[in-house]
Amino acid sequence: MAIGIGGPSTGRATRGHDVVGMLLGASLPLLAVAAALLIGAVMLMLLNADPVRAYGALLEGAFGSTSGITQSLVKATPLLLVGLGICIAFRASVINIGAEGQIILGAVAATWFALEFRTMPGWFLIPGTIVMGFTAGAFWGFVPGILKARLGVNEILTTVMMNAIALQFMNFMIRGPLIDPAGVTAGQYLAQSEKLPEQVWLMRLVPQTLLHAGIFVALALAVVTYVFLWRTTIGYRIRAVGLNPDASRYAGIRVPVYQALSLTLAGGLAGVAGAVEVIGVQHRLLDGITSGYGFSGIVTALFGGLHPLGTIPASFVFGGLLVGADKMQRAVQVPSALIQAILGLIVLFVVGSQYWARRRAARRIDALATAAPTVGADEVAA
Amino acid sequence: SNSATQAPATSQPASPSEAASTAPSTAPAESPSQAAKKFRVALIMPSATTDLAFSQSMYQALVAEQQKAGGEGNFEIKFTENMFNVPDAQAAIRDYASQGFDLVIAHGSQYGAGVEEIAKDFPAVSFAWGTDVNTFGLPNVYAYTAAAQEGGYVNGVMAALVTKSKKIGVTGPVEVGDAKTYIDGFTQGVAATDSSIKVSKTWTGSFSDVAAMTEAAKAHITAGADVLTGSSQSVVGSIGAAKDAGNVVWFGTQSDQVSLAPTLVVASQVYDWTVVLDDMIAKIQSGTLGGDTYTLQLKNGGLKIAYNSGYNLSADAKAAGDKAIADITSGAVTVSP
Amino acid sequence: MNAIKRIEMRDIVKRFPGVLANDHVDFDVNAGEVHALLGENGAGKSTLVRQLYGLYRPDEGEILIDGRPVVFHSPADAIRAGIGMIHQHFMLVPTLTVAENVALGLPSSRGVRLDLDVVASRITELSHTYGLKVDPAAYVWQLAVGEQQRVEIIKALYRGASLIILDEPTAVLTPQEVDDLFVTLRRMAGEGHALTFISHKLHEVMAISDRVTALRDGRMAGTRPTAGVTKEELAQMMVGREVKSLAPQPMQRRDVRLRIHALHAMGDRGTEALRGVSLDVCGGQIVGLAGVSGNGQRELAQCLAGLRTVTDGRIEIETRDMTGSSLNERIDAGLAYVPEERMRDGAIREFSVQENVFLHEHADPRFTHGIFLDFGAMKAHARDLVTRFSIKTPSLDTPLKNLSGGNIQKLILARELSRKPRVLIAAQPTRGVDIGATEYIHERLLEQRDAGTAILLISEDLDEIQELSDLIVVMYEGQIVGTVARGSASPETLGLLMAGVAPAGDRGAAESVRPPAAIA
Amino acid sequence: MNESVLATVVAILAAAIRLATPYLYASIGEMFAQRSGVLNLGVDGIMLVGAFAAFYGTLMTGSLWVGVVVAVLAGLAMGMLMSVISVTLKAEQGISGIGLSLFGLGLSSLLFKTLVGTVKTVDGFRPIRVPVLSDVPYLGDIFFSQSLPVYVAFLLVPVSWYVLERTPWGLRVRAVGQNPAAADTLGVNVDLTRYLCVCLGAMLAGLAGASLSIALVNLFQENLTAGAGYIAVALVYFGGWRPVGILLGALLFSTVTAIQLRMQVLGIQIPSDFAVMLPYVLTIVALTFSANRARQPAALNQPFERGGA
């Protein structure tokens, strides 16, 4: 599929000669963002707010202070986790729009687990909740996965539907089985769970900020995902299936299995994002737990050229963008909807910009194909 | 913070806030002179300032305070809306606090944890949050809530007398928060007046799905209901349905919804936060940065029943309503949330 | 309709990433003549005519119609100028009817209402005039290849094309169908159409054309009146050297390696594609499966590879029943498969050369530690193959799509042969590959045969079949309609078999509807 | 009793017809886009912009027709944006659509807050009782007592079928969605055809929004559609890219929704959340059994490049 050109096309390429591609993959999205921000500036002026001040606030809020940077990292964590899942899915050319629902399922499962075994020690509880999150999210990805694989039901639709279902399921949980008893006795039935036991809270890294150890979980999983996709037989098959299902079938690879698997893993990673959000940031399950990470995670992965390692910086940049946007809203008091509109434009422009990345890639074939010595020569050179 | 020390009331004895102000404050040095003149409030809300409901009720109260204080010059309002994401809200709270606002209002119970955490870091800034009754034992935190069930009860009593079909329809978003407490109060009011009346409820599962609200209301109407009520910003849909039906009346809550159907809204329970804010601001200016909790009640005038002059309510129904108010105010009737 | 008297391409240059497809080529056609365009695969024939049809824009040079320069921005312009093209790969919409395909892109005589009935009757007219039988109401996916080609021709005629370009129209036809086509082409020329006929089959060029232009590596090798040249001269012009033909040794018969018994299977369209196919292939034997495409060869290959479910019958590899087993199990049993659609089924364009080497074997213990790939071992193996099969590639990390068709085919063959298969199924192994590569691949196949592998060679190229096969089996409508030993049947006989006509008096074919094992 | 049951049934069906309207506009529009090979996931965003445009236009001028026109134009603008990104720049269509949805959501909310501010209502299209027909017992109340946009929406079904199956342009659309290369060689302008289809679809999506804001609920609010646009896309698959199939799908979905809302009124005891889930679950189930991929346009979601792979 057309996407992902921005990033290196093979794992080996990252170790060496596709530098241009990588730089391009990195710079083009940034240009796209700039273009979107430019239009945003016009909107700002129409709302008679000073764009310079606004974007100044955006930068400052994102990266200009400890609180800014840490907050950006706090957002980068779920973005990275979701983005990694998106990488896997898209490498199998499966489109996963269900991350929202998968995050929710992960969060619900994690919450339930932590409250159910509240007496357990942290060394058991923390991994436990994360595994629960993964499992639940994976299940929510498996369903559309298997439907696509076995019956050819379009995954875009099933995942969208399952987002809606997941949302209602959480509504039910947080005002039914999981509702905060304290809230009930206080006579106000808040849509949120009880606070989780302290031992399951992830360690806070910087005092007076929300930055928590979850970021390490995400980074570790990024490396794991990279190795998985480019260093293992399963990853090899997932990529083969994504690039050419027919050839994969002729090579004896069970295409449906790997499509379903990729969606399942994507769901799992989103589920982990949900779990980490609960035990790292909120310390309880409540409405709006996903805060749109399911969608912004897709953009993040695109920023990263659908490459697990590329997604790391991408998640930080995009996280910063979101944090800075809030700061900007406070600074110049524009409706938050404006930021939403700008983010939408950013997505549009980023995917659009890859047109030039493909052009660039095509031109590179030229250089390679014209001079085509036999491998012998190549080995000498190497 | 400085505003507290240099408050006009110089006769005031040294208040705890003196200590607070002299204690190292993380608040950056924004020019004291300006702050002395100006009272600066920041408001963080879960929905939009225009939701005709929870968020709007607080925003309008602040605007009212601004008028009293004599406009922007003396009373600055900054707000952040649609903060459904709690960590973002916390970032906003911390940010406002560090900008040295005098009062930071976290208008949503889900913000509690953040307030508790951040208030500790900014002892010289006053925080208010709701709806809840818990100040975490901190000297610079106010908590506020609304006894929505009270107005619900009064509406219920009148509704019971207004309905002819003895069928009443209720449309709500999700069965939580003061949507629930209001509706519980309402049903109690109806039951207390006429136990033969059937109150049926529909929850649409969404705070914003107006189309569903409309359809839910239509469902009640076709089922024979001639009185409707409900909560959340999407009730505008239900009101629209009532309008189309023509012969169906509406009871509102959270803010006065007459504007939406001038002839069909019987009465609205109106949240008037100024009652809370008046006292809170006075206290802050005199140096008391927190510790109290407020509850909007009929008694303290925080809750008002706004009758709609455009609708001619039968005398006995009005009387019953007023009686219910009186009973609740006097404590003769207590409505359980 | 604007009749073209003369169309001329001057000094055309066209570059593609990595190739100079046309290098200063001159080409012209007159009304009423057939001008053949001859050249190996990749010589630049299609590219040249695609520019004439407005699909590509020349980098240099100019196109003139009746002496006036023209610039085509899109096929629409070319069509308007009276040019029609029958593409090497048919350009039809399978889900539409013949009439709809013809009417596509044309204004309707009823304005906003489609006039398919009008179109249909016009089509019937045309098919009478030029002897092109088609049913306007039939859906294209229902048509055999030959019929589809007729639809393509009708599309061009319907649009009043006075210059018609046919890009390798005979590649998919039986000798008889070729004859019919030539009759049609003659008529069209007689009607004053100008025709450009692309092929790399010398005898066809000799048979149909008035003039011939040969391309080599995108460059002009000359233009001659057909009357004045011999096949040998043309071969020289086309290839630039003598073409040696191989004389394979007669085989030594070994044990039966692949046994197919009364095989039945459905096709993609829900119709039965295989109707009781029985066939034995022995070690050290090449069985050539001839037939017009679409008569079940593809399905048979897929059944043998385990990629299509067998509804009835049995498949045995070395007496082991493999009917139900998966592709992987068959591979383990010693089966190797070179699929027909090189680029679609045989390789992954975006993968590197090395990655493509391991499509089957990436999980083989020799190249893995547990679930982890062992790049060291993989690199060594890949480099070994690339050098042994002299595959031209900048490096092992080069994306496969940057290799030439022939080199890609060599790579696939190398991959399959490197497993020392007991049974090899090679479908169209040299399609779209130039003569050099073709010779190389043929040598490898015979080498493998002599090494004792049982080879089933599926090809639509009769010359290839006759050159390599120890035994020729002809398929028609899902059945084997004839079995002929090497050299015992003329192309004509085979052609008739391929067309489903059992030739009278040809005993060899007539009595041979039994499996070959029975003969021996 | 029996009477009331009947009354309820009639009410449910009438509601179903009403609720199906926005889906019909949006889905049939999306059908054109998809038949030409473009998967436009931005429908929800376009509907929102259309809904606001219609609402604001009506609010300002007091004329519903102005509202309708503005909605169509707004849809057109959004359609152009989508076309440039996904047809000219050949971007991955699924993602482009999501971007468009985000943009539409943000833009419509922004315009609402800055131009209108608080919740206002307008006098939308009123039900028109079709003479005679509307007096037919039950059927009259179900089918012939609806507002104009509803009738138009249902009229759209045969019309779109005719355009697609019986006109030269429809033929081009079908060809472009199946085999763009072939259409291209016959001089059909693939990109133009796709532009037209995407924009036509977007304009209908704009109308879908209008049918919400000035016919169904007669007001605008942030995120008024609450995801209806995504359902609309699903219905296109469900309907097998055929107007009639889409009609059935839309009616199925809207009927279940109508029933779901009444279940609570009738006091049927299942948690409201599960009731709300019902239509979505059902759509998935339906998609599962009606998985007619065979009918899917072969070139759907595939940008076209001449001579390219």
Ligand SMILES: Nc1ncnc2c1ncn2[C@@H]1O[C@H](COP(=O)(O)OP(=O)(O)OP(=O)(O)O)[C@@H](O)[C@H]1O
């Ligand atoms: N779209 C394209 N992009 C890049 N290279 C191309 C493209 N089309 C053709 N080529 C290359 O240009 C050269 C000429 O190709 P062309 O198809 O004209 O050869 P041909 O004579 O038609 O061969 P064949 O007999 O196989 O059809 C080949 O090397 C081919 O790989």
Ligand SMILES: Nc1ncnc2c1ncn2[C@@H]1O[C@H](COP(=O)(O)OP(=O)(O)OP(=O)(O)O)[C@@H](O)[C@H]1O
């Ligand atoms: N689609 C394409 N895109 C880019 N380059 C191409 C493409 N097709 C072919 N080429 C380039 O054109 C060159 C010739 O390709 P082609 O497949 O025609 O080989 P060929 O000329 O037929 O020779 P042979 O097939 O015998 O190796 C290749 O080296 C390749 O680099």
Ligand SMILES: [Mg+2]
């Ligand atoms: Mg070639």
Ligand SMILES: [Mg+2]
């Ligand atoms: Mg060619």
